[in-house]
Amino acid sequence: MQQAILHCLYSRHSDGLVRQRHLEQIASSDEPWVVPFVVQLAGEYVLEILESIQHGLSDLSSKRSAQRLAYGDFIARNPGFFARTERRVVSYWSCYYRWKFPVLGTYPGCHLLELLRATAIDRTGRPWPRHTPPD
Template sequence: MFQLGFPIELYEDVSKVVEIIPTETYNNVFIGVSKDKIEYLLNGATVEFPYRIYFLDVADETLNKLTFHQQMVLHCIYSRSCDGFVRQRHLRALLLMEYEDWAIPYIVKVCDEYVVEILEMTYTILKEQNTECFKKFCRENNKLFCKSYARMISYWNEFYRDKYSQFYKYIGRKLFKECFGYSRAFERGNPASFI
């Protein structure tokens, strides 16, 4: 269920991570993984992963026994957790690692969701990094990225408009424009003008 979200050369690492994920779920939900999937392109290859997972988080002592790549895989998987605190914890750990390009779809996806603290944390970390790899990924997934931008705006409008009355100052907008490279050119679908 998770193999399609990672490069084939990580098959054994993903298998090892899946073995240690608890079978227990939050609130005894009867499924561990949502039927809805996220699908992106990454360097021309399709990447697919669950929209949400409901499994309880992995204990730190278990996480610490994993290799570097296995930890990165686990952080990616748990960035899809139904619990916002768990998503934030694993996303933060992922952002502070020397993550590889295959982690980018997971990072970008979390940023079109409704937890403003995750947007703030992600922006704070990414604004200090070279984000060309994120911009390339977003250009490759132009239509989906535009939908993500629209989702981010709708959550601002629904939940944060009172606190951040001027959208141009909203942290989600700053993250999408500065770190992910969003511009009006994305909406026009003209790849030559993205650069």
């Protein structure tokens, strides 16, 4: 547990490579206290970090996984935090990646948002608001 706490703290490092290396150690965790550290990094501008999150959240697509439940619970209880993360994804896409991914929906950060949004829908049983522009 101490190592997981250390990895969470280092996921806030100013160096993107350090953030990514420590994120990779916690992304597959389904511990509820790890979830906010991973969700915040979903609003990151470094593509490799977004890819690491998607790789670590491979159980998110499984309807009954502990990981899906943990993320769904967190997002349902923290809608403002998730909305801010969505806005960051759009902002970084617009600033750094619009040329590479001309359609917002093709940007890896948006794919990740859709996975996370689906967990909240599962937990609440209702549509989850979108804070991103339409594709």
